[in-house]
Amino acid sequence: MSDTRTRPAWLSRLASWDAAVIVITVLVLVIASGAVENFGSSRNFTFLLLDLLPIALIALPMTFVIVTGEIDLSVASTLGLTSAVMGDLWNRGLPIETIIPLCLVLGAVLGALNGFFVTVLKLPSLAVTIGTLALYRGLAFVVLGDSAVADFPRDYTSWVTGTIGGGAIPNLLIPLVVLALVFGLVLHATPIGRSVFAAGASEQAARFAGIRVARLKFWLYVVSGLVAGLAGVLWTLRYSSARADNGLGMELAVVAAVLLGGVSIFGGKGTLPGVLAGVVLLATLQNALRLQDVSNEALNVVTGVLLIISVLLPNIVIRFRAALRRRATT
Numbered sequence: 001m002s003d004t005r006t007r008p009a010w011l012s013r014l015a016s017w018d019a020a021v022i023v024i025t026v027l028v029l030v031i032a033s034g035a036v037e038n039f040g041s042s043r044n045f046t047f048l049l050l051d052l053l054p055i056a057l058i059a060l061p062m063t064f065v066i067v068t069g070e071i072d073l074s075v076a077s078t079l080g081l082t083s084a085v086m087g088d089l090w091n092r093g094l095p096i097e098t099i100i101p102l103c104l105v106l107g108a109v110l111g112a113l114n115g116f117f118v119t120v121l122k123l124p125s126l127a128v129t130i131g132t133l134a135l136y137r138g139l140a141f142v143v144l145g146d147s148a149v150a151d152f153p154r155d156y157t158s159w160v161t162g163t164i165g166g167g168a169i170p171n172l173l174i175p176l177v178v179l180a181l182v183f184g185l186v187l188h189a190t191p192i193g194r195s196v197f198a199a200g201a202s203e204q205a206a207r208f209a210g211i212r213v214a215r216l217k218f219w220l221y222v223v224s225g226l227v228a229g230l231a232g233v234l235w236t237l238r239y240s241s242a243r244a245d246n247g248l249g250m251e252l253a254v255v256a257a258v259l260l261g262g263v264s265i266f267g268g269k270g271t272l273p274g275v276l277a278g279v280v281l282l283a284t285l286q287n288a289l290r291l292q293d294v295s296n297e298a299l300n301v302v303t304g305v306l307l308i309i310s311v312l313l314p315n316i317v318i319r320f321r322a323a324l325r326r327r328a329t330t
Contacts, residue, residue, distance in 0.1 A: 017314060018262035018274025025281040032288040039288055042168035049170050050161070050238065052283035054079070054231040054247065056176055056276060058254045059261075060183040061224040063275045066258055067187075068217055069200045069267025070118060070125040075228040075254060077136035078110045079247035082232030084140040087149030087242025096153050100233055107229015108222050110136060115221030119214040133251065140244035149242040160237040172234065179227075184272040196220075200267030249300070256303050257282045259310035282306060 033040040058075045065072050082103045089099045110132070117128040162171050187193040198206040199213045206213050236242045261278030263270030285306075286299050 016262070016274075017317075018271045018277065021261055021274055021281060022277040025277045025284065028281060028284050028288075032284060036288045036291050039291055044287070044291070045168045046163055046170055048283060048287045049168075049173060051287065052279055053170070053172050053176055054235055055250065055253050055257055055283065056279045057179065057231045057234075058224075058228055058250075059257050059275050059279055060179060060272070061220065061227050062254055062258050063183070063261075063263055063270060063272055064187065064196055064220050065125075065217075065224055066255075066263050066265065067196050067200045067267055067270050068213075068220065069203070070217060070220075071129060071255070071265075072111075072114060072125065072221060072224045073129040073251050073255070074110070074114060074132040074136055075224060075231075076247040076250035077133045077140070078107055078225055078228035079232040079235060079250065080244055081110065081136045081140040081143070082107050082229040083236045083242045083246040084144035084244045086233060086236050088143050090152065090242065091149055096156060103233050104226060104229050107232065108226040111222045111225015111228070112218070114225065115218035118221065119218045137244070137248075144242065144244045146244070150240050152237055152240050152242075157237050157240045160234055172238075180272065180276060187272055192216075197268055200264075200269070202268075252300070252307065253282060253303055256307040256310065260306055262314075264314065265311055278310075 038044050058079075062072060062075065085106055086099055086103050089102065090096070094102075114125075114129055114132055117123045117132075118125045159171055163169055164171055164174070187196065195206065195211045195213075195216055198209060198211055199216060203213050232246065235246050239246075257278040258270075258275050259265055259278070260282060261270070261275035263275060282303065285302060289299055289302065
């Protein structure tokens with residue numbers, strides 16, 4: 001009899017990858033608070049939360065996409081193109097109340113284009129979104145060039161950078177928590193979530209079960225683009241600067257956080273609490289290293305190493321457990 005049949009459910013849960021990431025995240029937060037100067041200050045805590053917010057936002061729909069066995073590497077370029085268009089429209093004199101909905105629609109359209117290539121033309125999502133990564137970023141530079149647009153309405157920038165009651169918790173944490181609850185409920189407590197896991201575990205079996213896999217994946221890409229567009233709007237307002245290179249390279253951090261949180265790159269497995277813990281862990285490490293004057297190039301190395309570990313280690317664990325089961329049955 002295997003370990004999973006004899007082990008209590010609560011013990012299996014504690015031994016899971018995402019539970020381990022949550023524990024490691026808490027340990028890193030405690031260690032960094034004691035070992036890194038100014039890490040535990042309320043001002044740094046606010047910056048830490050503001051830095052992780054765009055990664056956490058984009059990681060929510062990215063979790064769905066990767067659980068289905070696909071990937072979207074164009075999210076950071078969608079953010080950049082949305083920011084560039086936002087700046088261009090602002091330069092043209094459109095009111096911000098009109099610009100923001102237009103940017104969200106733009107993000108959804110860019111996501112729909114990815115979905116069209118993947119689900120209608122049946123092209124590999126890795127190749128498609130690498131292509132649109134370059135396409136969307138290139139279009140961002142066509143729209144805005146190397147210039148920056150600033151002077152967005154102070155009411156909006158102040159709210160985005162402000163904190164709840166003047167404390168350390170950013171106002172932006174409110175919509176993030178709401179969206180995380182919505183995405184978590186959909187993934188773990190609705191037929192849509194079960195369809196996402198089924199499509200990732202076995203696309204053919206999911207089709208036999210009546211799940212319209214192509215339509216499901218298409219809408220997941222639309223949502224991914226929409227949320228990336230929202231992240232572009234919030235990024236622009238936070239820094240009061242629309243630039244074509246906003247969010248450059250952030251897709252690596254998003255994918256690393258999702259995989260670090262226990263989502264299988266092969267699809268079918270993962271939890272949203274684990275992903276959010278992965279986001280916090282990655283942001284905490286980067287924040288602590290920045291306070292130690294570590295360069296951005298070195299931070300990219302750390303992110304790359306975590307990405308490799310998050311792909312490699314679960315496979316080693318699976319093979320180790322399989323070897324133990326084979327030994328137990330012989």
